[in-house]
Amino acid sequence: MEHDPELVRRCLAGENSAWEALLHVHTRRIYNLCYRFTGRPAEAEDLTQEVFIKIFQTLKTFDAAQGAFPTWLARVARNHLVDHYRRTKKDRVTSSLEDELGGLEEKASPTVEPTAKVESRERKELLQQALDRLSPDLREAVVLRDLQDLDYDEIAQVLGVPGGTVKSRINRGRLELARVIKRMEGMRGPAPQSGTGGRT
Amino acid sequence: MTHLELENLASEYLEGQLDAVRRAQAEEHLRDCGPCRGLISDLRHAMELCQSAEELEPAPWLIAKIMRATVGERKPTFREQVAAFFRPATQPRLAYAVAMAIFSFSIIVNAAGLNLRKLTLADLNPRTWFYEANRTGHLLYARVEKFYYDLRVVYEIESRFRQVRSEPGNQEQEAPKPEAPAGGSTDRQAPGINQLAALQGLATTAASPTGVATETVAKGRSLSP
Numbered sequence: 404m405e406h407d408p409e410l411v412r413r414c415l416a417g418e419n420s421a422w423e424a425l426l427h428v429h430t431r432r433i434y435n436l437c438y439r440f441t442g443r444p445a446e447a448e449d450l451t452q453e454v455f456i457k458i459f460q461t462l463k464t465f466d467a468a469q470g471a472f473p474t475w476l477a478r479v480a481r482n483h484l485v486d487h488y489r490r491t492k493k494d495r496v497t498s499s500l501e502d503e504l505g506g507l508e509e510k511a512s513p514t515v516e517p518t519a520k521v522e523s524r525e526r527k528e529l530l531q532q533a534l535d536r537l538s539p540d541l542r543e544a545v546v547l548r549d550l551q552d553l554d555y556d557e558i559a560q561v562l563g564v565p566g567g568t569v570k571s572r573i574n575r576g577r578l579e580l581a582r583v584i585k586r587m588e589g590m591r592g593p594a595p596q597s598g599t600g601g602r603t
Numbered sequence: 604m605t606h607l608e609l610e611n612l613a614s615e616y617l618e619g620q621l622d623a624v625r626r627a628q629a630e631e632h633l634r635d636c637g638p639c640r641g642l643i644s645d646l647r648h649a650m651e652l653c654q655s656a657e658e659l660e661p662a663p664w665l666i667a668k669i670m671r672a673t674v675g676e677r678k679p680t681f682r683e684q685v686a687a688f689f690r691p692a693t694q695p696r697l698a699y700a701v702a703m704a705i706f707s708f709s710i711i712v713n714a715a716g717l718n719l720r721k722l723t724l725a726d727l728n729p730r731t732w733f734y735e736a737n738r739t740g741h742l743l744y745a746r747v748e749k750f751y752y753d754l755r756v757v758y759e760i761e762s763r764f765r766q767v768r769s770e771p772g773n774q775e776q777e778a779p780k781p782e783a784p785a786g787g788s789t790d791r792q793a794p795g796i797n798q799l800a801a802l803q804g805l806a807t808t809a810a811s812p813t814g815v816a817t818e819t820v821a822k823g824r825s826l827s828p
Contacts, residue, residue, distance in 0.1 A: 419674045426666045434661040448662060452669050459673040523657075530652050549653035574614040578642070581649035 407472035414462055426455065429473065432551065433480050439546045440484045440539075442531045450487060454480045470560050477553065478561045481543060488539050529591075533583040541576030548573050604632040609639050613646050714739055 407428070413421030433454055438447035458479055465475050534542055547553045547561060559569045604625075609632050615621050616629050633640050679687070691697060712719065715732040716739060725731050 419670075422674060423666070423670060426669055430661055430666055430669070431658065434665065435658050438659055444659075444662075448665055448668075451661065451665065452672055455669045456672055526652060527656065530656055533649075545653065549650060550656060570615070571611075574611065577614055577646055577649055578610065580653075581642075581645040584649050584652065585645050 408467045411462060411465055411467075411472060422459070429476055430455070432473070433476065436477065436480055436546065436551060437484065439531070439534060439550055440488070440542065442535050450484065453487075454483050457483060471557075474553075474557050474560050477547065477551070477557075478563070481547075481561050484543070485539065525591075529584060529587055533580055533587060536583050537576060537579055541572055541579055544569065544572035545576035545580055549577075604628040606632075606636065606639060609633070609636075610642065613643060617643065617647055617650065 407425070410421045410425045410428075414425065430451065434447055434451045437450040437454070438444060441447050441450065458476060461479070465472065469475070534546065537545065543562065544558065547558045548555075553561065555566055555569050555573075558573075559566045562569065562572075564572075609616075609629055612621060612625065612629060616626065621629065633643065711732070714736040715726075716735040717726050717732075
């Protein structure tokens with residue numbers, strides 16, 4: 404597999420196959436980032452497409468000396484997600500209420516599924532709902548660190564903030580996430596799989 | 604270490620990024636502080652939940668959708684265009700048609716008696732083709748006819764031999780044949796001489812031209828008893 408800078412160079416030379424190769428490598432990661440921010444697959448798909456359109460238009464501004472291509476890509480995606488968050492703030496208040504009602508309806512009529520599958524689905528829902536309750540600053544820090552596996556320096560580059568701020572946001576984000584998860588698990592009943600032991 | 608300090612360093616503590624002194628202070632605090640132990644436990648649980656989260660697969664058409672939105676419909680490369688141009692040539696139907704055309708052409712060329720290495724203007728005249736094809740057809744017919752009559756002659760000879768052998772006088776003569784040199788008489792063979800002479804005539808005419816062969820067959824019949 405070719406390296407990103409080489410693919411970018413070929414893209415800029417007008418090779419569509421190189422652009423397609425870049426998409427194959429990075430679409431999944433950007434889609435997951437968008438999904439963790441929105442919590443909706445359809446919206447995440449639209450956002451992923453918008454991010455890559457933006458990337459395509461600004462590809463010539465990428466400078467390999469300034470950082471790795473995935474970091475630059477994540478920064479563009481994050482900026483687009485923040486813009487999208489601000490743009491759709493009003494719509495989200497009403498839709499989140501609808502989602503919660505929808506979620507209650509779903510819980511009222513459980514379907515017959517294997518236990519492991521149900522637990523896995525519940526864990527996914529729990530995590531996504533907990534992430535949705537975090538503020539955007541904290542959520543993006545936690546997502547980039549714990550779900551996208553970026554290191555602190557990369558996150559600092561993506562967010563455009565100092566390393567100390569990154570550490571602080573990640574810590575506060577995790578503490579907030581832990582509180583939300585604990586509260587939600589308390590409302591739902593015992594956790595499907597705690598894995599911690601000795602919690603107080 | 605205070606509760607607030609531990610809370611601020613909780614992530615670094617769980618990720619093992621604290622230096623030895625700070626780590627010892629944190630552990631000492633955790634030994635005596637139940638709420639902080641709970642906090643660390645909850646934090647660890649949240650981190651595990653994040654880390655165990657599976658990556659989601661985007662819809663399979665997403666990349667094609669982005670490609671259309673960015674570079675438009677994908678244009679085929681020069682190589683793909685060339686391959687598409689020659690694709691019909693690789694179909695068995697075309698190979699069959701070409702083979703039939705070559706076969707038909709070779710039949711026409713053979714029938715017209717054309718020499719492709721020494722073509723003249725006269726060879727391109729359809730009248731010449733017709734003349735040559737007509738001539739070749741007649742020659743072929745004559746050969747077939749000759750072959751047929753040759754077969755008839757051979758059949759006549761064989762049937763005549765069978766007839767001669769089946770006659771009682773010949774059988775008696777053939778049985779004591781080993782004693783003939785001792786007995787010395789040739790008069791006993793006299794009854795079969797006529798038939799053998801006729802057969803010899805047939806055998807010689809079998810190698811003769813077609814027209815003669817039919818006459819020889821007629822003669823052979825008249826000679827037979």
